[in-house]
Amino acid sequence: MPEAATSSISTPTFADITTVGVGGRIAAFVQPHDRVGLIEAVEGADSKGLPLCLIGGGSNLLASDQDFPGVVVRDTRQDISVPDEVAPPEGGVPVVHINATAGTNWDDLVSYCVRMHLIGLEGLSGIPGTVGASVVQNIGAYGQEVGRLVDSVEVWDRQNKVTAYLRASDLDFGYRTSLLKQTMYQAPAVPDARFFPTPRYVVLSVTLVLRHGSAARVDSAQLAKALGVQVGATLPLERIRQAVLTVRAGKGMLEDPYRYLTDWMGSCRRTSDLEEALEAVQGDLHGPRGERVLLDRHSCGSFFTNPIISREAANALPADAPRYPVEGSALVKTSAAWLIDHSGFHKGFSLEEGSAAALSDVHTLALTNRGGAGSDDMVVLARAIQKGVDSTFGIRLIPEPVTPGIDLAW
Ligand SMILES: Cc1cc2nc3c(=O)[nH]c(=O)nc-3n(C[C@H](O)[C@H](O)[C@H](O)COP(=O)(O)OP(=O)(O)OC[C@H]3O[C@@H](n4cnc5c(N)ncnc54)[C@H](O)[C@@H]3O)c2cc1C
Structure with missing residues (x-):
């Protein structure tokens, strides 16, 4: 295995940094703190011909127990910004652009947008992982998909060694797929050795287009049922978010928030949002299924x-x-x-x-x-x-x- 590319004397295993808790030792683990550091870490591995795994929350990764002989890179940046606070109307609908760095926890972004009365992400509450990976597989739930809200994605192109902005129309979003994901595979489930397990385009940040407002339409029948309303009803964003979190908890589809109390995951969520997630899980743990709740997570x-x-x-x-x-x-x-x-x-x-x-x-x-x-x-x-x-x-x-x-x- 190559020498560790960090100053730390130990590296995590994939089991330490994935939600499924499976996977072997990692040769080198790098956690860049800024945009240039992220590009350098990726390019450093690529230029040496080392296998590269860009990891976010590790919630869509099942790694082998064998040693990973390359570099695992995790973006530690968790910045959310609003590039145009007073947005010009587009097609008559007032919109706002929200930018988040790739390492931002996805649900922290959703929680922020719901608090700021920005419509669009509430149905995607509670999906584990990061903003960077959200556009790789075009995350979706309850009739919503992130791809429909993307304005542009800032990437590092590992092939041409340049940064670029890809517009939503370039990204070929489909059901659990995108241009980014497609670069990893020759055919479904058949990896392309050049860009697996990390896409050709490494996401640096994502800009979404959301609408101002404190209430949204409920278009999913499953969600409408959980909320006790008809499909098409308009409800406060916070109420929709809470219903989504409750439905997800009932299906074991919330990740175990306790993982963020471990050494290797400790810095990956905003503290206030983590406290909210820990509080939410308490109800489940003391419910009828008790300890089994965590097993399923x-x-x-x-x-x-x-x-x-x-x-x-x-x-x-x-x-x-x-x-x-x-x-x-x-x-x-x-x-x-x-x-x-x-x-x-x-x-x-x-x-x-x-x-x-x-x-x-x-x-x-x-x-x-x-x-x-x-x-x-x-x-x-x-x-x-x-x-x-x-x-x-x-x-x-x-x-x-x-x-x-x-x-x-x-
Ligand atoms: C309990 C549970 C519930 C889930 N529910 C849903 C759901 O409802 N809907 C849904 O769509 N998914 C769901 N998922 C899957 C998962 O949450 C998403 O796929 C998520 O986007 C993965 O994010 P991550 O940061 O954990 O990615 P990781 O698992 O860390 O990485 C996944 C892939 O993305 C790549 N990647 C990571 N960061 C970047 C980056 N910055 N640039 C380029 N590539 C990158 C990795 O290299 C890897 O190929 C669920 C997972 C769990 C564990």
Whole structure:
């Protein structure tokens, strides 16, 4: 392994800095504090031909237990700014541009915008991770996606060795994908050796376009139900945020905030927002599921994306299989959770009694580390599910997390 590129005498393992808590030793760990330092750290690794893993919150990463022989870089900048406080009207709607550096915790940004009465992010409350990674996989939930709010993304282009601003129209946002993510793969789940596990374009900062206002429309049926209102109702942003956090907590889809009390994660969230997250989890811990709540939280969130299939393939599925039209195409999106469940892998499923790797008790799509799972445990479970769904429905599930050192292609 190369010499550590930091002054610190120790480096974390991937298990220390990922939500699923799995993964081996890292040769060098660098935490730049400014924009130039970030570019230098990336370029330093690239110029030496070392493997590079840009890491944010580690919430979409399942790394191998093998040593990672390269450099892991984590941007420590957490700056939110409002470049144009008095924004000119665009198409008659008053908008405001919000800029955040890549290392900013995503939910800290959402919380800030809700407090500042800026509409657009409230439905994306509680998604773990950072602003930089949010545009890589175009995070989404409850009918909202970050890509729809992006004005521009400032990047370091590792190939041409220049900084650039990519506009939303350049970024090819789609369901859990973007130009940035596409640069990492030759085909779905088949890594491109040049830019894996870090995209060609390293995100330095993201500028979003939001609207002023203290209330927003609820467009998601699931959210409307949780709020006890009709789809289309207008509610205060804070009420929507709280409902999203509650629904996510019930599905084990909030990350474990206690991870931010550890040495390696300690500086990655704003203190006031962390206190709020810790307080919120207390209710769950003292609820009926108690300690199991935390067991279900050590995951990468949804492990598989919802398959997008042809109309013929969709017609061949059982009548009760979910089918959603894909905007602008003849394709159909179905539900990975439904396929998994109907292939015999139910909530809480594990290959062996008491195994450290199991499906979440409350979410079919989350592969959880119940404590001490190794990458092989997670991979064996993931492959069993992929094979089971393929043999039942002839559909290949594509993993959502980035998997350094692990091959889940087939
Ligand atoms: C409990 C839970 C719930 C989740 N719920 C959702 C959900 O509802 N919707 C959803 O879309 N996702 C969800 N996710 C997935 C995850 O939160 C998102 O993918 C998130 O954007 C990952 O951010 P991160 O900073 O943790 O990325 P990481 O896991 O650190 O990295 C992921 C990838 O992004 C790259 N990356 C990181 N930072 C940068 C940068 N600055 N520039 C370029 N590349 C970068 C990494 O190299 C890697 O390839 C969930 C995850 C968990 C654990």
